[in-house]
Amino acid sequence: MTIVAKFEIPYLRFLDAEGQITQSLPDFAQDPQNLIAFYRTMSLTRSFDTKAINLQRTGKLGTYPSSLGQEAISTAIGAAMQPNDIFCPAYREYAAQLQRGVTMAEILAYWGGDERGNNFAANREDLPIYVPLATQCLHAAGIASAFKLRNQSRVAVVVCGDGATSRGDFYEALNLAGVWQLPIVFLINNNQWAISVPRTAQTSAVTLAQKAIAGGITGEQVDGNDIIAIKHALDQAITKAREGSGPSLIEAVTYRLCDHTTADDAKRYCDQEMLKQAWQEEPIKRLRNYLNAIGYWDDEQEAKLQAECSQQIEQAVIEYMNLPPAALTDMFDYLYASLPAIYLEQRRELEAKK
Amino acid sequence: MTEITLVEAINQALTYEMQADQNVVLLGEDIGKNGGVFRSTVGLLEQFGPKRVLDTPLAESMIAGISVGMAMQGLKPVAEFQFMGFIYAGLEHIISHASRIRNRTRGRLTCPVVFRTPYGAGIHAPEHHSESTEALFAHIPGLRVVIPSSPAKAYGLLLAAIRDPDPVVFLEPTRIYRMVKQAVPNNGLALPLDKCFKLREGDDITLVTWGSMVYETLQAAAQLAEQNVQAEIIDVATIKPLDIQTIIESVEKTGRCVIIHEAARTCGVGAEIAAQLAEQCLLCLMAPIKRVTGYDTIVPYAKMEKHYLPTAEKIIQAVQEILAYEG
Numbered sequence: 001m002t003i004v005a006k007f008e009i010p011y012l013r014f015l016d017a018e019g020q021i022t023q024s025l026p027d028f029a030q031d032p033q034n035l036i037a038f039y040r041t042m043s044l045t046r047s048f049d050t051k052a053i054n055l056q057r058t059g060k061l062g063t064y065p066s067s068l069g070q071e072a073i074s075t076a077i078g079a080a081m082q083p084n085d086i087f088c089p090a091y092r093e094y095a096a097q098l099q100r101g102v103t104m105a106e107i108l109a110y111w112g113g114d115e116r117g118n119n120f121a122a123n124r125e126d127l128p129i130y131v132p133l134a135t136q137c138l139h140a141a142g143i144a145s146a147f148k149l150r151n152q153s154r155v156a157v158v159v160c161g162d163g164a165t166s167r168g169d170f171y172e173a174l175n176l177a178g179v180w181q182l183p184i185v186f187l188i189n190n191n192q193w194a195i196s197v198p199r200t201a202q203t204s205a206v207t208l209a210q211k212a213i214a215g216g217i218t219g220e221q222v223d224g225n226d227i228i229a230i231k232h233a234l235d236q237a238i239t240k241a242r243e244g245s246g247p248s249l250i251e252a253v254t255y256r257l258c259d260h261t262t263a264d265d266a267k268r269y270c271d272q273e274m275l276k277q278a279w280q281e282e283p284i285k286r287l288r289n290y291l292n293a294i295g296y297w298d299d300e301q302e303a304k305l306q307a308e309c310s311q312q313i314e315q316a317v318i319e320y321m322n323l324p325p326a327a328l329t330d331m332f333d334y335l336y337a338s339l340p341a342i343y344l345e346q347r348r349e350l351e352a353k354k
Numbered sequence: 355m356t357e358i359t360l361v362e363a364i365n366q367a368l369t370y371e372m373q374a375d376q377n378v379v380l381l382g383e384d385i386g387k388n389g390g391v392f393r394s395t396v397g398l399l400e401q402f403g404p405k406r407v408l409d410t411p412l413a414e415s416m417i418a419g420i421s422v423g424m425a426m427q428g429l430k431p432v433a434e435f436q437f438m439g440f441i442y443a444g445l446e447h448i449i450s451h452a453s454r455i456r457n458r459t460r461g462r463l464t465c466p467v468v469f470r471t472p473y474g475a476g477i478h479a480p481e482h483h484s485e486s487t488e489a490l491f492a493h494i495p496g497l498r499v500v501i502p503s504s505p506a507k508a509y510g511l512l513l514a515a516i517r518d519p520d521p522v523v524f525l526e527p528t529r530i531y532r533m534v535k536q537a538v539p540n541n542g543l544a545l546p547l548d549k550c551f552k553l554r555e556g557d558d559i560t561l562v563t564w565g566s567m568v569y570e571t572l573q574a575a576a577q578l579a580e581q582n583v584q585a586e587i588i589d590v591a592t593i594k595p596l597d598i599q600t601i602i603e604s605v606e607k608t609g610r611c612v613i614i615h616e617a618a619r620t621c622g623v624g625a626e627i628a629a630q631l632a633e634q635c636l637l638c639l640m641a642p643i644k645r646v647t648g649y650d651t652i653v654p655y656a657k658m659e660k661h662y663l664p665t666a667e668k669i670i671q672a673v674q675e676i677l678a679y680e681g
Contacts, residue, residue, distance in 0.1 A: 086427075119460035127426070128459055132450050138416055139451070142423020142431075149379065149405050149429070169446075172416035179411060334457040335496050337464070337519040340548050340595035 007213045009206075012233055013223035017281045019289025028235070029228045032296040038079060038227050039291060040305060042071040042284050045095040047309040048104055049258070051317065052111065056262040060321070064111045067092040069225075069257030072283035073189050074159070075099070076230035080238055081157055088127045088140040088158035092189060096159075100126060104316030109323060115334075116326055134164035137173035137186065144182035144247075155241040156184045157234075163194025165208050174215035177247035185237040186212075186249040190224065191256035192278075196269040212249035224252030225283040257282060328353065357535035363505035364394040364470075364526065367512040368432065370542050372402050375430060378516060381408040382417060382434030382470075391436050392472055392531055418444025418469065422451045425467040430516060438473035438525065439482030445490075452521040453496030468515045468522045473501075474566055474616055475648075476529035476663055478656040485653065486565075486617040491523045492594040492626070498522040498547060499594040503568040505536040507591060510545030517544060527566035534569075548592050550600040556584035559673055560604040562627055563614040564590040567664060571614050574669035583673065593623050598630045605631055609640035612672045616663050619647040641679035644672045 014029065016022050028034050049068055055061035067074065070092055078099025081087060087100055094107055101122035110117025110129055118128035127143075130136040140158035147154045164170055165188060177184050188208050192199045205211065212219025218237075222229040230252050237248035255278035259266045266275075291297035332339055332347040339347065358366065372378045380395060380402075386409035389396030399407040410417050414435055421431040435441040441448075452465045475484035491499045500515055500522055502508035508526065515522040553568065554575055563571045568589050575585040586604050590596070605611045611631060613624035624645045631643060646664045654662050 115458055115460050118458050119462045124462055125427075127463070132446060135419060135446060135451060138419025138447065139423035139426065141416070142420030142425075143427050144423075145408075145420055146424045146427035146429050168413075168443075169415055169419060172411075172413040172419070175411055175413070176416055176420065330460070331457075334461050337456070342548070342595045342598065 007210065009209045009219055009221055011221045011223075012229045013226050014228040014232070015226045015286055015290055017225070017286055019286040019293060021290070025228060026232045026235075028231065032291065032294060035228075035287065035291060036296060038075050038231070039284070039287050039297070041075045041078065041095050041099060042227070042287070043305055044309045044312065045071045045075065045098065046284060047306070048094060048313055051313045052108065053262060055108070055317065060112070061108060062111050062113045063261050063263045065091050065261040066258035067094055069278065069282050070189055070191055070254050071095055072227040073187065073224055073230055073252045073254060076227050076234055077157055077159065077187065080231055080234035081155070085155045085157060085238070086125055086127070086140070086143050088136045088143070088156060089129055090133070090136065090159050090161055090164065090189070091129045091131060093159050097126075102126070104313060105319040105323070108316065108320040112320065114323065114326060115330070116323070134160050134167035134169040136160065138169050140184055141173045141176050141182055144177065144184035145180065147183050148180070153242055154183065155238050157187065157238065158184065159187045159189055161194060162188060162190040162192065162199050162202055162208055163197065165211055166202055171211070171215070174212060174217060174249065178216035181244070181246045183241040183244065184247045185234065185241055186247065187234070188249070188251045190251050190253050193256045193260065193266075193270070195260040195264060207251060209249060209251035217247045217249060219249040219251070221251045221253060224254030225281050225286065227283060227287060254283070255281065355537040355539065357537050358505055359532045359535055360502065360505045360508045360526070361392055361394050361531040363509040363538050364512060365396060365398070366538065366540050367509045367516075368395065368398060369401065370540055371513055371516045372398065372406060374542065377428060378430045378432060379406045379408065379424065380432050380434065381410050381421065383410060383412055383436055385409060385434050390434060392528070395434070414440050414443035415447065418447035418452070421467045421469070422447050422455065422465055425452075425465040426455065426463045430466050432468045432470060432516060435469065435471040437479075437483045438471045438485040438487065441469065441471050444469070448491070448497070448521070448523070449494050453494050456520065457496060464519055465521045466519050468512070468524050470524045470526065472528040472531070473525040474527045474529055475653050475659045476566065478659070481655055484659060486615075486648065488525055488593055489617060489621055489623050492623050496520065497594060498592060499525065500547060500592050501525045501527065501565045502591065503527065503530070503565055503589050504534060506538050507545065507551070507589070509538045510543060511547065511591065513542065514544035514547045518547060522547075525565070529566040530569065548595050548597055550597040551589045551591055552586065552600070552604070553589050554585065554587040556586035556608065558584045558608055559610040559612065559676065560586045560588060560601070560608045561612050561614060561669065561673075562588045562590060562601055564593060565616070567614045567616055570664060570666045571669060573666040574673070577666065577670055578673060583677065585673065590623075596626065596630070598627070598634070601627060602631065602635050606635055606638045609638055610676050611639070611643045612646060612669065612676065613643065614646045614664055614669055616648045618650045619645055620650050622647055641676040644676055646672045
């Protein structure tokens with residue numbers, strides 16, 4: 001027998017669950033100020049999630065999916081991308097969106113049931129939140145194709161969950177990215193759950209990263225609770241894509257510490273022991289432990305940060321709550337560039353409704 | 355001037371618009387070197403190069419999906435699906451994204467894409483190659499669905515579809531790809547979308563149709579004329595949004611209407627036209643509206659397809675029944 005091809009999936013981690021360094025740090029992580037900036041973004045995101053859930057529970061927001069436990073992933077994305085790259089999110093990447101200029105009020109408007117939440121004021125080209133799973137992978141591939149056709153030095157970064165990797169669109173996007181050598185980075189937020197279906201029931205593949213291999217592209221796994229590892233892997237993949245050296249897939253292994261959405265109750269299917277164990281691994285605590293250990297963070301700074309986060313979020317909530325209602329006729333006015341005459345009567349009927 | 359077929363008119367329109375607009379790119383299976391399975395893109399790879407004529411891997415959801423992504427970046431992709439029976443894998447992108455990206459981002463992102471596909475029966479093709487499911491798309495808000503019925507219409511409507519800032523599903527009747535020839539000046543003039551075309555004037559009855567059925571309808575009208583029945587023929591052309599006003603004006607004049615399409619009858623576009631006529635001009639009708647359509651069956655394989663498709667005889671029979679109607 002002859003072996004015609006052989007593959008390996010590397011695993012990357014710098015910071016373990018206790019916040020101990022496991023290998024020498026990449027350059028960016030040797031500057032504690034960078035790590036502090038990550039820490040602040042992750043903390044802000046967690047507070048925002050908590051507030052959003054409260055708003056939902058008190059009837060001020062619709063169904064909301066939290067990113068609890070997965071903050072390192074989207075914080076790393078936001079930090080690794082250039083402003084003129086394009087981010088193609090799923091729906092748990094608030095930290096990345098916030099860093100890219102999407103406002104909390106916009107995110108709340110979206111989950112509050114207002115399309116205007118997708119009309120980002122400061123970020124006109126990123127995709128909005130995507131609900132149909134894995135479809136964004138193909139849109140990102142199309143965007144990356146446009147970059148390539150125009151010889152632009154830009155990169156598309158797309159996120160999907162572990163469940164989405166079972167969908168055809170995910171494979172089709174990987175395959176195309178490989179064969180066309182597109183400037184794109186795929187990042188899987190493997191939070192172990194697709195609503196109630198565990199990662200092990202999703203595929204018998206040992207890793208999700210290895211799905212890249214069939215598409216002829218690089219796949220690697222990183223500790224999704226270690227922001228240094230995710231950021232480092234992203235830096236390399238984004239640079240590679242920008243240089244025209246092709247796409248990459250990164251599987252970030254983390255854990256969904258929250259329900260799927262506010263409409264879900266994970267206690268119905270999630271082993272509570274497992275959840276307890278997962279809390280030991282979560283990303284914010286380990287970075288705080290590390291920053292504490294090297295003398296760059298203390299309780300006083302923590303209290304100040306929490307107060308700042310609360311204030312910023314309260315401000316956003318006020319903005320969200322004060323958003324004047326949209327015109328009912330908006331449902332017609334953005335349907336086509338100009339509304340075909342045949343729909344004018346329906347529009348008038350709606351307009352008459354006061 | 356040389357006369358060209360419908361498929362050559364498609365090629366002529368694509369060539370014209372690719373020269374006029376650098377943002378127009380073509381993508382699909384076998385469209386490059388092979389020039390498309392129906393040869394509608396012949397010569398374009400040679401003329402415009404591999405950056406604008408993209409042979410894709412074989413995955414229709416991917417073709418639809420990357421078209422949406424490209425369009426959101428300001429390109430104007432014209433995506434070819436080899437047969438309508440294979441476009442279904444791309445429906446999620448057409449229905450859940452292309453049709454609504456403008457709406458869901460309140461105009462921030464748009465999707466100027468054309469999804470082209472040959473459609474319809476009558477070419478003795480294998481199964482899944484004879485679909486006529488235009489009503490699926492006509493039901494979707496935010497889309498346009500356009501069906502040319504001649505080389506000149508194909509040229510003018512395809513130019514309009516590519517220039518339109520919103521997604522257009524462009525269905526090319528396979529049976530008439532090479533059936534008729536016309537002189538089509540390559541002048542870059544688009545025909546209006548959202549407009550029906552009157553192909554024949556008449557006072558006795560209105561025949562509403564589109565796509566390849568236009569020819570059975572023209573044939574029927576010619577034979578009816580010999581019996582002193584003057585039929586008015588309306589080629590709907592854009593079935594979404596539907597220019598019902600043109601149809602109403604004709605039916606108000608004739609008082610009678612037959613709708614002809616090859617798609618299955620139930621929930622076909624004919625049902626929508628009949629409903630709107632009933633809502634808006636019932637009292638001008640001197641007889642019930644009739645539909646001459648494909649049966650509510652799966653399109654049969656080649657051996658039986660001619661028994662499925664409406665014929666001029668069936669149209670004439672429907673017209674005569676309506677004319678004989680006495681309330």
